[in-house]
Amino acid sequence: MDVTEVDAAYAYCERLTHHRAGNFRYGIRLLPRPDRRALCAVYAYAREIDDLADGGLDTDAKHRELSRMRQQLTNLGAHPDPVCVALGDATRRCPIPLEAFGELIDGVEMDVDGTTYSTFDDLYLYCDRVAGSVGRLCVGVFPPSSNPDAARLASTLWIGMQLTNILRDIAEDAEAGRVYLPREDLRTFVPDMSSPPISFRSGPGFDALVRFEAERALRFYTEGLRLLPYLCRRSAACLGTMAGVYLRMLIRIADEPSQLLDHRITVPAWEKLEIAVRTMAGLPPGRRTLLHGFGSAFHRSGPARRGVGRVG
DSSP states (O other): HHHHHHHHHHHHHHHHHHEEEEEEHHHHSSSSSHHHHHHHHHHHHHHHHHHHSSSSOOHHHHHHHHHHHHHTOGGGEEEEEHHHHHHHHHHHHHHOHHHHHHHHHHHHHHHHHOOOOSHHHHHHHHIIIIIIIIHHHHHHSSSOOOTTTTTHHHHHHHHHHHHHHHHHHHHHHHHHHHOOSSSSHHHOOGGOSSSSSSOOOOOHHHHHHHHHHHHHHHHHHHHHHHGGGSOOHHHHHHHHHHHHHOOOOOOHHHGGGGGGSHHHHHHHHHHHHHHHHHHHHTTTHHHHHHSHHHHHHHHTTOOOOOOSSSOO
């Protein structure tokens, strides 16, 4: 394929990443150009899959479009779409596991079908598909790691970020009729809010629920971040920045759960840049502000803490 066409395809993916990846782009920009372009291509294809679930098509049409994207992956070179062109070139240069996109599609189909989750094991499967798959794709872009568990650790880290997303969007999702937290946890902490239609209200039970889920998410971060020392400096900085941004978000959530019901919690741009600088310097992501008060936030949580999760 013409080099100019491939460059234009990558440029499209980089522009899309810049405009749509509000949290991830701060880490992606730390990679050397070939890796950065490849990861932007991965992000762009994943973004298109995710957008289908949230789009205005009816359920049958969404399933048809997701099947089309699944089929595209079998022969990216046959499609002139710039994302396919860039991703096809990236897969020739890097050992990107395209089957992970199929797993992402499996997870998005759970959203399309309105799947609910009775237990954390059920939710874990969803998180592994929609987020762990992205971690596995990223490892395919980074230079080979000497850790044989690299793909598992990357998946684990992304699951922690997905759990943070679920907490961040808890009110917005409930208003739209989607509840991701396991029903068993709702019955334990907020039994009066555990039956549909679910509408969360501030109070000790809600605070305890959020802090319990936040502590569970922290277990995934703690395990997943073990991967960083096995990556090259810039790959570690990329991954550490992505995780660091979400860790900062998680500590804000754990400190004051009730704010989830008032507004969307974000990390300001200056703080994302600070996290990027720290990780490029080889410092632990977020240590300056992350761990301050973390334990006290969780120990205010009320009902007994349970080590329920697959990590830690």
